[in-house]
Amino acid sequence: MTMIKKAIMIGAGPAGLAAALRLKKASGIDCTIYEIRKKPATIGGAVNIPPNGVRLFNELGLYDALNTRASSASVMTIAPTDKTPLFEYDIGEACKNTTGFGVWRVLRADIIEVLLAAVQHEGIPVVFGKTLTEVLEAPETVKITFDDGTVDSAGILLGCDGIHSSVRKLHVDPVIEPEYSGVSNMFAILPTIALVAPSTTKPAIQMTFISDGLFSVVPCTASGDQLYWVYSRRIEIPGDEDSRDGWEAFGQKAIQELKTGMFDALKDVTGQWGDAIRGLISATDTIKFYPIYKMSPSCRWSTGRCILLGDAAHAMQPHLGQGTSMALEDVFLLSRLLESGPAQLDESFRRYEELRRP
Ligand SMILES: Cc1cc2nc3c(=O)[nH]c(=O)nc-3n(C[C@H](O)[C@H](O)[C@H](O)COP(=O)(O)OP(=O)(O)OC[C@H]3O[C@@H](n4cnc5c(N)ncnc54)[C@H](O)[C@@H]3O)c2cc1C
The missing domain is CATH 3.50.50.60 (FAD/NAD(P)-binding domain)
Structure with missing residues (x-):
């Protein structure tokens, strides 16, 4: 000791x-x-807390306080660009069965x-x-x-x-x-009520791989009244200078391009799900840009x-x-x-x- x-x-x-x-x-x-x-x-934004984290929040005596705020929606869907899911799995249930704790998405x-x-x-x-x-x-x-x-x-x-x-x-x-990882995230929190397409309110973790990255949508509150969407893609470091100012200007440009060019980046995502993603982005006022370092x-x-x-x-x-x-x-x-x-x-x-x- x-x-x-x-x-x-x-x-x-x-x-x-x-x-x-x-x-x-x-x-x-x-x-x-x-x-x-x-x-x-x-x-x-929001974070995913897998069962190892949920267990330790429980050890800290904070399980109830967080469980009443977090989304415990546990079906993970990995969708290709059309409407048929490639993969659907109740990850929360599987985690509960093996560890006693599920998964959270929480602000x-x-x-x-x-x-x-x-x-x-x-x-x-x-x-x-x-x-x-x-x-x-x-x-x-x-x-x-x-x-x-x-x-x-x-x-x-x-x-x-x-x-x-x-x-x-x-x-x-x-x-x-x-070190910059080469990948940046654009993300936002959106009230579910702002959505055009009601299908995205389905409580699940949805991921879609598009030609240049990953688009993911998850509910992040217990009531499901807020969604977190994140678009993660490879982005080269702007210019020679890895400065905060450089990134800020660059981030604003990337967000603008995402909003104006979203039909381009997402053109392969078809059907109701494609419409839902486009609806999500157009309903979003404030998008954050975050270059990921490691x-x-x-x-x-x-x-x-x-x-x-x-x-x-x-x-x-x-x-x-x-x-x-x-x-x-x-x-x-x-x-x-x-x-x-x-x-x-x-x-x-x-x-x-x-x-x-x-
Ligand atoms: C885009 C993105 C998505 C992520 N998604 C997930 C996810 O889904 N699930 C997950 O578990 N993790 C996720 N992470 C990682 C997660 O955010 C971090 O691993 C986690 O927050 C680490 O906690 P920390 O307390 O070590 O650091 P931080 O959360 O960074 O907290 C550090 C604190 O220290 C303060 N600080 C900084 N410098 C000083 C200083 N000089 N003096 C005093 N205070 C200072 C900061 O203001 C801050 O409050 C994600 C990260 C990013 C960037």
């Missing part, structure tokens, strides 16, 4: 909030979470709201609007500094600050950079008193819908190692990497 009395989490996303909740409840460790955003926020905002409420219920401070500038490690402690001059210190620092992690860049592995497996994950969790360590492409669940698995393993693992922190970190990297 590692004698840690206080932990700091950088990032109030799924990894940071879940880590604080788990370490406080399982080990009585005092936690403080620092978040760069000024208030709770996400990139928007990111709902996950954060539920986790945040639980964290606040435990009295764990979440401090918003904090930009990390320095991490300094000593043998018994790690000290952090923010751009407003404030400092804090703890026995362990958890970098839960996502793919563009400052804990990683400032301290754990300053050399490594996330971390190289060679990224360093820890130093003496700092460790990376979730996307900060191992952001992956989203097509298996495992990112959030992988972050939760990180949290539970780290908690177990701190609670009943080796006495030395570096040995716990070594075990964590040994078990998580594969």
Whole structure:
């Protein structure tokens, strides 16, 4: 067992909030979470939570809170471009039969709201609007500094600050950079009521492979009143500069092309389903563009008193819908190692990497 009395989490996303909740409840460790955003926020959209994630939300005591918000629609349909499904499978039922837990599609905002409420219920401070500038490690402690001059210190620092992690860049592995995966997503949330074609309200996970990508539609609330659609396709990095500005301008152009050229990209999708997809896009006012980055497996994950969790360590492409669940698995393993693992922190970190990297 590692004698840690206080932990700091950088990032109030799924990894940071879940880590604080788990370490406080399982080990009585005092936690403080620092978040760069000024208030709770996400990139928007919804996520798929497979049974490994649902099980860990249950372990956190949040099953009911999320189950009443998430869609549990579980029939997955993979459609070709005409109306006959290539493949139809009750993935939720199959998961329940083998693991005891089904699958959810849930709004990111709902996950954060539920986790945040639980964290606040435990009295764990979440401090918003904090930009990390320095991490300094000593043998018994790690000290952090923010751009407003404030400092804090703890026995362990958890970098839960996502793919563009400052804990990683400032301290754990300053050399490594996330790589663009070559794939970008365009996505939107749409009230079901806005739809022209009623067939898409069928509660199921629908995926269609078109000539240059994947178009997927899923309900993402328990009542089915909101749908999440995502169009995922290969897009070359714009120009030479991989800058945020370049991507923003490029994203706007890609969205415009999708809206004006949607009949082109989707021309092979025929029948009622094709009409439904076109109806979905034309009924959508705001489409978001998200270039997908990933971390190289060679990224360093820890130093003496700092460790990376979730996307900060191992952001992956989203097509298996495992990112959030992988972050939760990180949290539970780290908690177990701190609670009943080796006495030395570096040995716990070594075990964590040994078990998580594969
Ligand atoms: C398009 C897309 C679709 C996806 N679909 C799915 C899916 O279906 N299912 C699924 O499980 N996963 C999906 N993912 C992946 C999933 O979003 C992530 O794996 C998951 O959110 C990781 O959680 P995290 O807490 O590690 O990081 P994040 O969710 O990125 O949270 C990091 C937090 O840290 C904050 N932060 C950043 N920098 C700092 C800093 N310097 N200081 C303080 N705070 C900071 C951020 O504001 C944020 O609140 C998808 C990802 C993308 C991009």
